[in-house]
Amino acid sequence: MVRTLINVPKTAKKGEIIAIKTLISHEMETGFRHDNMGKAIPRDIISLFVCTYNGQEIFRAELHPAIAANPFIAFSTVATASGTLEFKWTGDNGFSATEQATITVE
Amino acid sequence: MTTRRNVLIGAASLAAGAGLVSVSPARATPASMDAAIKKVVGSAPLRKGKVTLSLPPLVENGNTVSLEVSVESPMTPENHVKAIHIFNEKNPLPNVISARLGPRAGQGKLSTRMRLADSQRLLAVAELSDGSFWSDEVDVIVTIAACLEDPG
Numbered sequence: 001m002v003r004t005l006i007n008v009p010k011t012a013k014k015g016e017i018i019a020i021k022t023l024i025s026h027e028m029e030t031g032f033r034h035d036n037m038g039k040a041i042p043r044d045i046i047s048l049f050v051c052t053y054n055g056q057e058i059f060r061a062e063l064h065p066a067i068a069a070n071p072f073i074a075f076s077t078v079a080t081a082s083g084t085l086e087f088k089w090t091g092d093n094g095f096s097a098t099e100q101a102t103i104t105v106e
Numbered sequence: 107m108t109t110r111r112n113v114l115i116g117a118a119s120l121a122a123g124a125g126l127v128s129v130s131p132a133r134a135t136p137a138s139m140d141a142a143i144k145k146v147v148g149s150a151p152l153r154k155g156k157v158t159l160s161l162p163p164l165v166e167n168g169n170t171v172s173l174e175v176s177v178e179s180p181m182t183p184e185n186h187v188k189a190i191h192i193f194n195e196k197n198p199l200p201n202v203i204s205a206r207l208g209p210r211a212g213q214g215k216l217s218t219r220m221r222l223a224d225s226q227r228l229l230a231v232a233e234l235s236d237g238s239f240w241s242d243e244v245d246v247i248v249t250i251a252a253c254l255e256d257p258g
Contacts, residue, residue, distance in 0.1 A: 017212035030221075032198045053210070061205040066197045066220050068170040068252075074217035078210055 002026070006087060008101040012079035020051065020059075021074040024089055024097060030065035046071055046091035054083040063091075079105045134200040139193050139229070142200035146191050146231060147239045156240040159192075159230035163245070168222035168252035177214030177232040177240070187214035189233040196226040221252035 007021040024046065031043025043065065051059040058077050071089075087099045134142075143152065161173035177187045186209040192202040205216050214232065229243040 021217075030198070056210075058210045059205065059207050061203055061216075061218075062201075063203055064199055064201040066194060066199060066202040068219040068221050072172075072217070072219045075205070075207065076212050076215055078212040080210070 002097045004087070004097060004099045006099055006101050008085055008103055010102075011104045011106060014079060014081075014105050016079045017076050018079050018103075019074065019076050020085070021072070022049070022051075022087055022099075023070060023072045025070050026089075026091070026095075028063075028065065028067055028069045028071060032065065044092045044095075046089045046095060048090045049073055050088045051075075051077075052086045052088075053077060054081060079103065081105050133196055133223070134194065134198060136195055136227075139195050139200040142193055143191075143229065143231065146189075146204070146233070150237065150239050152231065152239045152241050154241060156234075157230050157232045157242040159228060159242040159244050161228070161244060161246060163247065165222060165246055165248045167250045168224075168248040169250075170219045171222050171246075171248075172217065172219050173228070174217040175215070175230045175232070175242075177234075179214045179232075179234065181209050181212055181214060183209045184235070186235045187211070187232050188235050190214065190216050191231045191233075192218075192220070193229045193231070194220075194222070194226060195228070196224040197221065198223065202228075222246060222248045223251050224248060 003025040005023040009018050012018050026046050029044040033041045035041055045065055046063055049061045059075050082105045085101045089097045156178045158176050165171050175190050179187045189206050191204045193200050194202055202220050225247045227243055227245050231239055231241045233239055
């Protein structure tokens with residue numbers, strides 16, 4: 001079960017710069033570690049994060065194994081209109097998770 | 107003098123040394139970091155300034171290190187930050203994160219948490235809409251490194 005934590009203000013003034021914080025539970029296995037038997041543990045990471053605001057992409061990040069476990073990404077956007085922010089993480093072994101947040105812009 | 111304690115300590119450090127040699131992967135080197143930067147920047151000059159990479163100078167645990175990149179920019183459609191990249195010198199791979207943003211971001215800012223395999227130099231690069239590249243670099247000291255220890 002993937003857990004995510006999204007922090008987006010519920011309301012904002014039109015034109016205001018709002019902070020968006022996202023966190024998702026994921027090992028981010030680097031592919032550079034070995035198990036007790038000395039066998040290499042295969043890479044299993046989230047490699048792409050995309051955020052859309054009312055269907056339009058506003059932020060995208062390619063992640064590499066150097067990103068810590070449970071990737072935290074914080075960025076900002078201008079509150080343009082009321083609507084939905086959608087967050088999508090995709091990665092190795094068909095990993096995919098989406099989350100939404102709604103915002104009211106006055 | 108050879109005591110039981112000395113022998114044990116010797117054996118332990120040998121084992122640790124052997125372990126390090128067998129698990130330590132190929133490291134990114136300043137050269138491979140430069141190559142990774144070149145891939146992003148191309149032939150454009152990489153200038154210092156406009157970018158601030160902030161993270162603690164002394165890191166106790168390399169497994170999660172918070173860092174923030176902020177870029178001076180008016181973030182207008184004509185003049186904004188297009189992308190922010192972070193590179194490192196001594197993790198197994200030189201890339202950390204590459205983010206694409208635009209005028210809708212309102213400010214050129216990005217925070218994340220990364221792993222640090224060793225004390226090293228980090229570099230943040232910002233690509234502006236006029237095609238110029240700006241950077242900031244920080245030296246960081248790590249006391250407990252990430253990546254090398256095996257899972258329990």
